[in-house]
């Protein structure tokens with residue numbers, strides 16, 4: 001015992017030692033099925049995902065599913081960098097980042113994966129993000145795609161992915177993502193943020209309303225404020241993207257029972273959080289009811 005304790009002192013923090021004792025007690029208490037060897041226990045405690053393994057909401061089964069899943073991030077700006085950071089740190093096994101832009105100085109206040117060096121090197125956002133993320137976890141497969149999502153490439157890029165996460169800043173691309181995801185049966189999460197507020201809604205084809213069920217027409221260019229016209233609060237971006245990833249992790253772990261299934265609206269400045277029921281109305285939706293994919297067809 002003394003030997004074991006001495007070694008633990010070198011490799012583990014005090015809180016981890018406390019947890020080991022708790023865990024050891026559990027091992028003595030629980031059935032043989034759950035019993036781990038002491039060696040296995042040490043591996044478990046020093047695992048990169050230890051704090052997630054402890055969570056009842058994730059655990060070993062959830063972690064295994066995350067490690068075996070793949071996600072596409074559409075856009076690597078404010079939302080996209082926070083999404084990518086969270087997905088990779090959570091252990092999502094394959095992350096595809098799609099963005100055509102290069103990094104500019106006024107991105108740095110909210111786009112958390114970039115720094116001044118990236119600007120000096122003139123790197124595209126997708127490439128700079130991939131380099132940073134590989135330094136965070138070299139076991140994750142990260143695939144940068146330096147391109148806009150278009151009708152011509154979207155199906156090829158998202159095919160086989162388990163989820164698509166919205167990091168875009170325009171409704172034209174969102175309508176395109178919606179059609180491609182409904183067509184291929186891939187869940188996706190709509191998110192948008194501007195000024196101090198934003199929203200998130202999870203779309204599971206065949207289960208929930210799709211984007212076009214509740215936004216019937218493509219909004220005109222001057223119909224809604226944008227970050228370029230009214231600005232955006234960096235913390236609001238972090239909050240919205242984090243809520244988006246939380247919903248995304250539930251989908252990747254097969255925990256759809258825990259999805260909020262409402263349009264989540266958060267104002268970071270006001271400190272308000274609301275959730276609105278989104279229901280399909282009587283009018284048939286051209287995308288998820290009629291399977292007419294106008295945006296996909298238009299660009300071909």
Ligand SMILES: [Zn+2]
Nearest residue numbers: 210213285288
């Ligand atoms: Zn629909």
